[in-house]
Amino acid sequence: MVNILSIQYKSTRSNDTVTASEAILKGLANDGGLFVPTEIPTLNVSLAELSKMTYKETAYAVMKEFLTDFTEEELKNCIDKAYDSKFDTEEIAPLVKAEDAYYLELFHGSTIAFKDMALSILPHLLTTSAKKNNVKNDIVILTATSGDTGKAALAGFADVEGTKIIVFYPKGGVSPIQEKQMVTQKGDNTFVVGINGNFDQAQSGVKAMFGDKELAKELDAAGYQFSSANSINIGRLVPQVVYYVYAYGKLLANGEIEEGEKINVVVPTGNFGNILAAFYAKNMGLPIDKLICASNDNKVLYDFFTTGTYDKNREFILTTSPSMDILISSNLERLIYRIAGNDSEKNAELMRELKEDGKYTITDDMKAQLSDFYGNYASETETAQTIKTLYDNTGYIIDTHTAVASTVYKKYEEDTQDTNKVVIASTASPFKFTRSVMNSIDAKYDNMGDFELVDELSKIGNVKVPNAIEEIRDAKVLHDTVCEVEDMPKIVKGF
Ligand SMILES: *Cc1c(COP(=O)(O)O)cnc(C)c1O
Secondary structure, three states, X not given: OOOOOOOOEEEOOOOOEEOHHHHHHHOEOOOOOEEEEOOOOOOOOOHHHHOOOOHHHHHHHHHHHXXXXXXXXXXXXXXXXHOOOOOOOOOOOOEEEEOOEEEEEOOOOOOOEOHHHXXXXXXXXXXXXXXXXXXXXXXXXXXXXXXXXXXXXXXXXXXOOOEEEEEEEEOOOOOHHHHHXXXXXXXXXXXXEEEEOOHHHXXXXXXXXXXXXXXXXXXXXXXXXXXXXXXXXXXHHHHHHHHHHHHHHHXXXXXXXXXXXXXXXXXXXXXXXXXXXXXXXXXXXXOXXXXXXXXXXXXXXXXXXXXXXXXXXXXXXXXXXXXHXXXXXXOHXXXXXXXXXXXXXXXXXXXXXXXXXXXXXOOHHHHHOOOOXXXXXXXXXXXXXXXXXXXXXXXXXXXXXXXXXXXXXXXXXXXXOOOXXXXXXXXXXXXXXXXXXXXXXXXXXXXXXXXXXXXXXXXXXXXXXXXXXXXXXXXXXXXXXXXXXXXXXXXXXXX
């Protein structure tokens, strides 16, 4: 049954309204705003039922409420194709208890980081949306990456019929493991290009191609059109709501909480997508109390939650949790819109200030609506110390991003004496950031080679080396194109 009349998607900057599938196809609204559901739907299963559901069943129960113009068959088909043997556990997102927290491991997909949770289903949502809207062209995904997103998008779109994916990365600007993961990507429809420039130049080059009408015409004539896989697409946001709901069901099934007991959630945050998904889960009726937003030294969000001023005018700091090194958290706009009373004019005004002055301040009324959130941050030293202490006490090894969250959770407990049970989003496998993780545990590891360190981590942590790492040990390089920034469109036409 299709439920077209219920939820639609509207821009955060005007009253443009589209269906879910149109919002997925467009990514961004014409006015530059982000699509938000006209209301947050209620979860239509009881907590008792939830505790008996598999990941896929939970995914359907959550996503059907948001993607109202997808049929049951269409949506279940997308879910089946996404959450299959690409994940190394049938649980998809297992919960691990260590000390007094529950780590929700979101890194069991093909690139061992949490972006797989959404990027393994987005290609299917996108091709289904194209069919539903009679789009005849093949979809060409263009992405600029500073490391993680590129590989997750490549893995998600590889060999998906009706799509091609082209990823640009700054040659010399990503880690050796990240580069190797990308240039060894299989799939006839995948293209990986290094550019002689930095990430910002790669990103600007991609943005320019999205806005290039001539190029769009040429592509259309050849049967192609561009689309984007970036984290503001609601096709990435909605699948992320699922694992919070699933985690609650698991806690209940395992007898760790009482039915209806409120839990806290801690999320290591960059672009604000993952924590916004937790906020949506709460608003669907899931018993979540506090949403704890953890930042690294790039603590724009901590400052925002404490002062009400968002200010990106500051030094950009490179940390050992690079996926959180972000000064503009794009998805925050969806929260701003909401606390402005769903007022697109007010939101658009604040976003204009952000663009022009690099900062904005919210009103006291808006600030009062942020009481669900708590923000704090972890320094580099604290992050490393957390990895070591947790390992020494329990033998469990977490990655640097997760360690930022774990540190902030401890600060929260000290600040508030809150005794709610807590779920910490564990966003990457420690094998993805092996060197920083191992150096935190013992400085003696500093002079070991990359793969030696991988084996040592496996040994001391008593965990199998993930396939994603085994695969690249001896994998052949399949992509060796390198180009100048100004030649990016030429390269795209060539493909
Ligand atoms: C992307 C990423 C984050 C940040 O998630 P947002 O949704 O951008 O806030 C945190 N940790 C890891 C490992 C990531 O890849």
